[in-house]
Amino acid sequence: MKTKILVSACLMGFKVRYNGQDKSLITEVLEHWQREHRLVIHCPELAAGLATPRLPAELVGGGGIAALQGEARILDSDGKDVSQTYLLAAWLALKTAQDSGCRLALMTDGSPTCGSKKIYNGAFQGITQSGMGVAAALLRHNGIEVYAEDELPALIARIEELET
Numbered sequence: 001m002k003t004k005i006l007v008s009a010c011l012m013g014f015k016v017r018y019n020g021q022d023k024s025l026i027t028e029v030l031e032h033w034q035r036e037h038r039l040v041i042h043c044p045e046l047a048a049g050l051a052t053p054r055l056p057a058e059l060v061g062g063g064g065i066a067a068l069q070g071e072a073r074i075l076d077s078d079g080k081d082v083s084q085t086y087l088l089a090a091w092l093a094l095k096t097a098q099d100s101g102c103r104l105a106l107m108t109d110g111s112p113t114c115g116s117k118k119i120y121n122g123a124f125q126g127i128t129q130s131g132m133g134v135a136a137a138l139l140r141h142n143g144i145e146v147y148a149e150d151e152l153p154a155l156i157a158r159i160e161e162l163e164t
Helices: 026-037 064-067 083-100 132-141 149-162
Strands: 004-008 040-041 055-058 073-076 102-107 119-122 126-129 143-149
Touching: 004 083, 026 102, 040 083, 055 064, 055 119, 064 083, 064 132, 073 083, 083 102, 083 132, 102 119, 102 132, 102 149, 132 143, 143 149
Parallel strands: 004 040, 004 102, 102 143
Antiparallel strands: 055 073, 119 126
C-alpha cells in the first residue's frame, strides 16, 4: 500500500493563505504522488472556518506545544485572541490525517498552524524563531512525521525507506 501524506493546501497551489495567496511547491514528484492518490490536501485553517484572506496570526508566549497546553496564545495582528479557532484547526488536521491513514505530513513552515521548524516570534515584525505550529505539534505528538516544504528530499527518502 502506498504511504499517504497530508499536504498543506497552499503548497498545492490553492490560494488559502492568510493573504489570499498560495505557496505553491508543485513539483514533478508531488504531481506523481497526486496521480497515485497518496496526497490528502488539507488547509487546517479553512477547515476550522477561517476566511481567506484573514488577518495574520502568530503564536505568543510559546510554540504549538505550549498553545495546546494552554500556556501560549495565538493572536491576530489586531491583538484578538484566536487561539480556539487555531486549536480547532490543529485537531481537524489530526482527524483528517488519521481518517485518511496518513503517516506523514508536508506542511507550510512559518505558519502558527502548520510550521514544523519555524514560527513567527509573536511580534508581527516578520521575525522567525525555531518552533512548531499547533497542527504540526499535535500531528507529531500523535506519531505523524511532519516535514517542512524545504524538506521535500528528506520526505522522498523517508517514503522510499518505508516502502522498501
